[in-house]
Amino acid sequence: MTFNKYLMAITASTILSAPLSAATIYKNDTQDFNIGGRVEVRGNLTDSDYSDKSRVRLNVNGKNELNEDLTVFGRYEFEITEDEDEDNGTATLKTRHLYVGGETQFGTLIYGHQNNAVTYLTDFTDLAETFSGYINDKTATSADRSKNTLRYIYATDKLTFQASGTQNANNNADGFGLMAAYKLTSELELAAGITSSDQEYGNTTDATDTDTSNSYMLGARYTKDSIYLGANVMQGNISAAGISDSDFVAADAFAAYNFGADNSNTVNVSYSYYSADDIEALDTNFVGFEYARYIGNFAVYSSYKVALNNDNSSSSNDRENELQLGARYGF
Structure with missing residues (x-):
């Protein structure tokens, strides 16, 4: 997979959550139906403590061109992970996407469990x-996906605009998100976004107090030949972990280089930083290093995270370094 094709697949996934690979089950002049997914084995080593992070993702999706002016589509995707503490093979199933939508010359409208506007x-x-991608998952409207979400997309060759509204989503959140991106050149794209959510912020299961969290974002990405550079900065206020209205700042950076036959080798470096004035449990501060090899629909990779200062992003929440090895087959 060349790096440009990889980015095109990621862009398509951001807009319509299209699968990176899929098998067509049925297709005619106006309809098609596909099934796809991945099987991924992953092992994580944190301070000599090994944990299995393997997962399976499956999706079905289709679209129907009703006439020249309207195409409708739908998608369902779920993820299965084994319950690590169980010996009898029990598993957890989690919905990732469940939506329907329509596409016209005036834009695309989607409703369901799906990407937020600022996910782009x-x-x-x-x-x-x-x-990578750790700083935006603190609230329902800034996270990658949320349920009960209505999203509008308008895109041209240079301009992309998205707006989303969420009702009674994760943590009983209500809110919205807006995002606009513009390609200054074929290589450089700039973006800005805003999200707001009113959601429960208690740190116990019966805590129902709600307060507003707001995020203001700027982003840029640059792609040329085998080089990719991306950066995001965020600031705002957040209510979480039993604390209301704490100011925060955050930043993400990602750099990758593609090389080798068919550009099938990738090395990348990522950096994530998140700091809320009054909520130490949200602190994120690490550098990640990764090598990945892509052979058709198969990938193997090795990732290493170096925890810095007050980093709490580890699953063990102990500011530790992590090594993760994985292999994935997509279909």
């Missing part, structure tokens, strides 16, 4: 196989 922007840096 935050995906500028969320491209590593493992350690």
Whole structure:
């Protein structure tokens, strides 16, 4: 997979959550139906503590051109992970996408469990196989996906605009997001976004207090030949972990180089930083290094995260370095 094709697949996934690979089950002049997914084995080593992070993702999707002015589509995708503490093979199933939508000359409208408007922007840096894209997952409207979401997309060759509204989503969140991106050249794209959510911020299961969280974002990405550079910065206020209205600042950076026969080797470096004035549990501060090899629909990779200062992003929440090895087959 060349790096440009990889980015095109990521862009398509951001707009319509199209699969990176899929098998067509049925197709005629106006309809098609596809099935796709991935099987991924992953092992994580944190301070000599090994944990299995393997998963399976499956999706079905289709579209129907009703007439020259309207095409409708739908998608369902879920992820299965084994319950690590169980010996009897029990598993957890999690919905990733469940939506329907329509596409016209005036834009695309989608409703369901899907990407937020600002996901297009935050995906500028969320491209590593493992350690990237950590700073935007703190609220329902800035995270990659949310349920009960209505999203509008308008895109031209240079301009992309998205708006989304969420009702009773994760943590009983209500809110919205807006994003606009513009390609100054074929190589350089700039973007800005804003999100706001009113959601429960208690740190216990029965805490129902709500308050508003706001995020203001700027992003840029540069692509030329085998080089990719992306950066995002965020600031705003957040209510989480039992604390209301704490100011925060955050930044993400991602750099990658593609090389070798068919540009099938990738090395990348990522950096994630998040700091809320009054909520130490949200602190994120690490550098990630990764090598990945892509052979058709198969990939193998090795990722290493170096925890810095007050980093709490580890699953063990102990500011530790992490090594993750993985292999993935997509279909």
